[in-house]
Amino acid sequence: MARIQLQNVKKAFGKVQALDGISLDVKDKEFFVLFGPAGAGKTTILNCIAGIAMPDEGVVKFDNDVMNLIDPAHRNVAMVFENYALYPQMSVYDNMASALRSKLYKTDEAEIKERIMWAAKTMKMENLLERLPSQLSNGQKQRVAMGRALVRTPNVFLMDEPLAHLDAKLRNAMRTELKEMQANLGSTCIYVTHDFMEAMALGDRIAIINEGKIVQIGTGDEIYYMPCNEFTAQLMGDPQINIVKAEISGTDKEYSITIKVNGEDVVMALPSDSGVYSKFSEINPDVVDLGIRPQNVKYSFEPKDGYFKATVYSYESIGNKSVIVAECGDYQLRMIAPNGLNVAIDSEVYIRFELDHAIFFDAEEKTYIVRYDEASFIALAAAKEEE
DSSP states (O other): OOOEEEEEEEEEETTEEEEEEEEEEEOTTOEEEEEOOTTSSHHHHHHHHHTSSOOSEEEEEETTEEOTTSOGGGSOEEEEOTTOOOOTTSOHHHHHHTGGGSSTTOOOHHHHHHHHHHHHHHTTOGGGTTOOGGGSOHHHHHHHHHHHHHTOOOSEEEEESTTTTSOHHHHHHHHHHHHHHHHHHTOEEEEEEOOHHHHHHHOSEEEEEETTEEEEEEOHHHHHHSOSBHHHHHHSSSSOOEEEEEEEEEETTEEEEEEEETTEEEEEEOOOOHHHHHHHHHHOOSEEEEEEOGGGEEEESSOOTTOEEEEEEEEEEOSSOEEEEEEOSSSEEEEEEOTTOOOOTTOEEEEEEOGGGOEEEETTTOBEEEETTHHHHHHHHHHHHHO
16 A cells, blocks of 8 residues: 655646645555535545646655656556446446456456455445446445445545445445455545544544645544634534634633623633633733534523523434524524423523533634643544554
8 A cells, every 4th residue: 555645736727726735644554534615625636646637736646656747547546436437338247347357457357256246245235246337326336436446456545425325324334344444455545525424433534625725634533622723613513613702801810701692791710721721821812712512512491500591593303412502692502402302492591601621712813722621632642643
């Protein structure tokens, strides 16, 4: 397998700058996830690695060998496209065997059959091998495209949202299978997704991509607990993080924040934390953006000490949990609740923040300042890096 490096790669399509100085270093045998919204440039990165697209500037390397002038056939990559790219006149079996029968990667037919049967069993499609693509559902076509890549032994697997068209049950099962297969094959894998759960479940490391630029690279835990800015914080989480403008007051021995709820001031004392307090003492902000995840917002339908009053805007059941959205004037707050609650829209709800889980961002730049217990997360990340 291979170490994949991109150095200051730029790519434009007309006036649209798809990639704007992308630099990546994907380790050998790493499962690396490119995560971001639609149109961020994730697929263009894969195309530049595969040789389908040529960078306008920058260098693509495999194991320190520059690949810019190497044609796609000789890069030995296996790519799963979002649009399947199956040969319509070939059966599923022949589609999966096509690369192994090419002049460049000619393989014995007995070995081809062995690899195909293994991939078909893994993808749960043994009964589809004699069918044509026109006889398959979209989900089945995607499994064939994945199987065609898995029978290869390439330098790198490039996967462009390969689970997007699978049903929920198979998608969840395939997450586990993909991670196990990659580990067993000892392969380098670069995987594109815009699904937060997929990125967290699969990636050894994750690169957040937005508007053709890398926003942050790190493990799932690093990015989730210490996002570099508000964009990343909102991207990493479902339901997404609550961000509220807050005034800071106090000294290096005691701080409090004030937020507006329906036009009224709500003052909350900040729990003592040496990292948070020393950071506030250092930069002395008047206003910050307070980030608090929905699971750290507590609620009651009866008045309680330390809780402020809001109004229920919506109540939505999403499987094994529900989400209450509370109206607070100029903004809304999301919080997690169990299923089966009898919640009336426009009723009163009383809310408290677990501030010892808060994340603070610069109110103007929207960049990360500090979070509670930051030192523990940094130490945990360092320990994982050593492993």
